[in-house]
Amino acid sequence: MMAKFAKMECGYLYLTLDDTEYRIYLEQAGTGIPVLLQHTAGTDARQWRHLLEDEELTRYFRFIAWDLPYHGKSLPPLTHRYWETGYKLKMDWFLRYVLELSKALELDRPVFMGCSMGGLLATDLALYHPEHFRAAIALEPLIKSPEPGTLTDWYWHPTTSNDTRAALQHTQCSPSSPEVYRRETIWMYSQGAPSVFPGDLHYYVEEHDLTDTAKDIDTAKIDLYLLNADYDWSATVEEGRQLASMIPGSKWVHMRDMGHFPMAENPAKFREYIVPILDEIRAKSAKRTG
Secondary structure: OOOOOOOOEEEEEEEEEOOEEEEEEEEEEOOOEEEEEEOOOOOOHHHHHHHHOOOOHHHOEEEEEEEOOOOOOOOOOOOOOHHHHOOOOOHHHHHHHHHHHHHHOOOOOOEEEEEOHHHHHHHHHHHHOHHHOOEEEEEOOOOEOOOOOHHHHHHOOOOOOHHHHHHHHHOOOOOOOOHHHHHHHHHHHOOOOOOHHHHHHHHHHHHOEOOOOHHHOOOOOOEEEEEEEOOOOOOOHHHHHHHHHHOOOOEEEEEOOOOOOHHHHOHHHHHHHHHHHHHHHHHHHHHHHO
16 A cells, blocks of 8 residues: 655744754645635644645645744754753734745745634734734634633642543544544643643634724725634634624634634534635635736
């Protein structure tokens, strides 16, 4: 039996931010419109592998996925005594990280797509840096986390194992998503360093807040797509619908019978929702350059 290989490029990008050199593991596939892909909190870029392996979509899009520093194959920076200081993701750093990554890759107004904390970042990028992107796609976005501190404290506790963290994420998957992919999704969660998930939640829970600023997102400068799923209890359909109502010109999609990790837990069904959006972005891009 012959092995099957996806046509993918991978390697490390060395990016300096605030006088610190970060070793960032990247995977990319395809040609055409660049699409930056941010994974969810506490895991890594493997969540996006189904898009990178999609031979039809990679004819028109260059998908670029990375392991955020401290995640997956992106090891901690050599100059940080992280074992003493801990890891805490800050919004200002997160925003600048994506901009510098895009600059280092010499991308021309890429699309940004993220899920969970990546979905929140999509809306924050649309708010603060719309000129850098042609579109932002936010999967499982919300206005603001309702319980500051609670989850962060629970995740960073000696009695909370990686098995427990992974099991909790299973409750956010749709029961109709294929079991093999649900199990694969939580398998990735069981592999993260213990401090990484709660460190990511600092941004998700403590810093992201569009309560007073969602209305300031200018969709004349950037196309913004918001997608929320039925079985996501952390960013509910109602929350997503309310956020969309606060952003004139945004487009909201209800992903029915899906969970918090649509691209990983049910890639075939996710494709039904994301392909029309990508097609619309491609058509608009062709019109602008035509």
